[in-house]
Amino acid sequence: MLEQGDTAPDFTLPRDGGDELTLSALQPAKVVLYFYPRDDTPGCTTEALEFTALGAEFADAGAQVVGVSKDTVAKHDKFITKHDLGVALVSDAEGDVCERYGVWVEKNMYGKISMGIERATFLIGSDGKIIRVWRKVKAKGHAQEVLEALRAQ
Template sequence: MLREGDKMPKFALPDQNGDIIKSSKFKGKPLVVYFYPRDSTPGCTKEACSFRDVYADYKKRGITVIGISADTVASHENFARKNKLSIILLSDPDKEVIKAFGALGEKKMFGKTYMGILRSTFAVGADGIIKKVFPKVKPEGHGGEVLKAFEGKS
């Protein structure tokens, strides 16, 4: 997993509207990139809604919030519409960007080990350098927790 002080990897992925979003679009702007396992599951919905609920505070500070999972564009569109999400959701079905951030790893469920998306968040400064890493995210209230990293209260 990437660490604080690392440079954010470049990416170009489709969003929930099918538009290709490139990391270069955010050059010189602070950014939150968070990785989550799957659209419309309880934990992922809580996490996305926690960013939605403080979205105005991010916008006021000029911070863009991007969620990335391996779900399809259509799944993201439905998830965003159903939950009234203003954040950008990017589809990474090949998990290339997920791997580049180090957000793919070993997980355990019901006694079985498998490779999956690690719920993690990266607060990226306007210089493209990762300011803070949240490696083991608790979904509820996470949007507010990440916002504090930009206020120096983490």
């Protein structure tokens, strides 16, 4: 389980728009890396819209926001277009990055147990070290909480 002070596992994944995104290539910017279950669902849409609304403030604080799910790039593109999102979305279709960040977990919904992505956020410093981790995130208001933590650095 990754914790504060650990080195964030590097990755290169396909992103919206057809390019690739490499985590370490974003340095020296700080990175808000948020994992979410699925494009265009209520909680995931709320979270993405709130990160988008605060995008300029994250940029002013020296951070880039990147969302990760197992959805395809095509689904990410539709999600971004439908909601006019301003965050980068990467596709972890194979689930390797989710596994390395410890967010691929057993979930229990209405008594049915299945595997899925735990909504979680990692604030990564310009040195590639994890500054803070949020697990079992509630989408509403989360982006503001992350921004306040970023500004406190």
